[in-house]
Amino acid sequence: MTELATEQRQYVAAKDATAFVEAVLVRNGVTAENAAIVARCLVAADLRGVDTHGMNRIPSYMERIRQGVLDGLATPKVTQITPVVSQVDAQNGFGFLAADAGMAAAIEAAKTYGIGMASIRHSNHFGMSAWIVQKAIDANMMSLVFTNSSPALPPWGGKEKLLGVSPIACGAPGKDHAFILDMAPSVAARGKIYKAKRRGEKIPLDWALDKDGNPTDDPAAALDGGVMLPMGGPKGSGLAIMMDVFSGVLSGSAYAGHVTGPYDPSKPSDAGHFLVAVKPDLFMSLDAFRERMQYLYDRTVGAEKATGVDRIYFPGELEQLEQERREKSGIPLVQAEIDALNAESQKVGAPPLVVKGSV
Numbered sequence: 001m002t003e004l005a006t007e008q009r010q011y012v013a014a015k016d017a018t019a020f021v022e023a024v025l026v027r028n029g030v031t032a033e034n035a036a037i038v039a040r041c042l043v044a045a046d047l048r049g050v051d052t053h054g055m056n057r058i059p060s061y062m063e064r065i066r067q068g069v070l071d072g073l074a075t076p077k078v079t080q081i082t083p084v085v086s087q088v089d090a091q092n093g094f095g096f097l098a099a100d101a102g103m104a105a106a107i108e109a110a111k112t113y114g115i116g117m118a119s120i121r122h123s124n125h126f127g128m129s130a131w132i133v134q135k136a137i138d139a140n141m142m143s144l145v146f147t148n149s150s151p152a153l154p155p156w157g158g159k160e161k162l163l164g165v166s167p168i169a170c171g172a173p174g175k176d177h178a179f180i181l182d183m184a185p186s187v188a189a190r191g192k193i194y195k196a197k198r199r200g201e202k203i204p205l206d207w208a209l210d211k212d213g214n215p216t217d218d219p220a221a222a223l224d225g226g227v228m229l230p231m232g233g234p235k236g237s238g239l240a241i242m243m244d245v246f247s248g249v250l251s252g253s254a255y256a257g258h259v260t261g262p263y264d265p266s267k268p269s270d271a272g273h274f275l276v277a278v279k280p281d282l283f284m285s286l287d288a289f290r291e292r293m294q295y296l297y298d299r300t301v302g303a304e305k306a307t308g309v310d311r312i313y314f315p316g317e318l319e320q321l322e323q324e325r326r327e328k329s330g331i332p333l334v335q336a337e338i339d340a341l342n343a344e345s346q347k348v349g350a351p352p353l354v355v356k357g358s359v
């Protein structure tokens with residue numbers, strides 16, 4: 001969620017953000033069809049308040065295209081391995097495209113067989129996992145969405161960066177409230193440290209260690225040779241290994257510390273992903289499933305509250321509420337972020353971002 005001071009906020013309408021991202025991508029050689037998919041995924045993150053994984057990522061993605069380590073022209077190749085299993089070769093194109101194609105294939109299989117799985121290799125960063133979970137929910141499907149990512153966490157007991165801050169995500173359709181859990185196995189997602197650095201903010205002391213192994217509140221010290229800390233000690237470290245087993249080892253993509261991060265334009269990422277779609281109306285009607293989800297929601301948010309707590313939220317609910325706000329207000333950005341985006345559009349002669357001004 002954003003926590004910008006009021007005077008810093010400038011707002012961009014979702015449709016203008018989408019048009020901007022599409023134009024920059026197309027001028028960088030991406031087909032209009034693929035640019036539309038990438039723009040939709042990035043702006044979905046901005047709308048949900050996941051600012052770390054939205055259009056602010058454009059400069060680093062475009063740098064990868066310029067350096068020739070991400071193929072902006074690539075289109076994923078989907079191969080049916082069994083009736084329920086697809087293999088997707090991202091061909092070093094955008095992770096967004098490969099994950100979109102993979103989840104589409106998994107959903108199609110699940111419609112007929114109850115379950116569908118896609119293993120994706122030779123891919124790149126796909127941003128916020130929740131957009132893939134939402135794609136499944138839009139098709140009335142439950143889902144698992146796993147990815148591996150570049151080294152940032154030590155295995156429990158170690159001090160070397162080896163495991164990714166690889167999000168584990170899953171979801172299910174509900175009646176009035178979908179379930180979307182999308183969480184990195186670190187105390188905080190690394191994108192939040194990049195955001196703090198970009199915005200000149202400090203980070204909490206329990207997020208990362210500096211290169212000497214000391215807790216730090218300086219995002220630059222955390223990023224410069226430091227390590228992120230796993231949530232829950234060995235449990236977070238175990239989840240990061242799980243993401244690598246399912247996404248990296250299984251797919252044939254890079255793993256065990258060999259995925260290249262989206263901010264390192266020196267070589268291809270070779271990230272892997274693992275997606276599963278499950279039909280919720282296998283053992284009961286979809287309506288009955290939705291009713292049961294509603295009961296779980298009501299029980300969860302209606303639980304007795306701890307001292308000082310006003311409201312209990314269901315996983316994904318805070319982001320859904322933020323999306324409803326931002327669909328009206330627009331997406332808040334600071335001037336430095338707008339400048340960085342406009343520098344990107346200038347490079348390729350695309351129009352600047354349309355900003356609604358401060359609210």
Ligand SMILES: NC(=O)c1ccc[n+]([C@@H]2O[C@H](COP(=O)([O-])OP(=O)(O)OC[C@H]3O[C@@H](n4cnc5c(N)ncnc54)[C@H](O)[C@@H]3O)[C@@H](O)[C@H]2O)c1
Nearest residue numbers: 126127128129149165167180181182183184189313315316
């Ligand atoms: N593609 C990649 O390689 C990569 C790597 C790291 C992170 N990410 C993305 O970064 C994003 C941020 O991850 P994060 O772990 O910092 O997320 P987070 O800590 O903000 O939220 C994690 C989960 O907890 C839920 N949640 C948060 N506060 C809650 C509350 N008060 N009550 C109930 N539920 C609550 C959220 O709905 C969410 O499902 C995710 O979208 C993730 O996919 C992507």
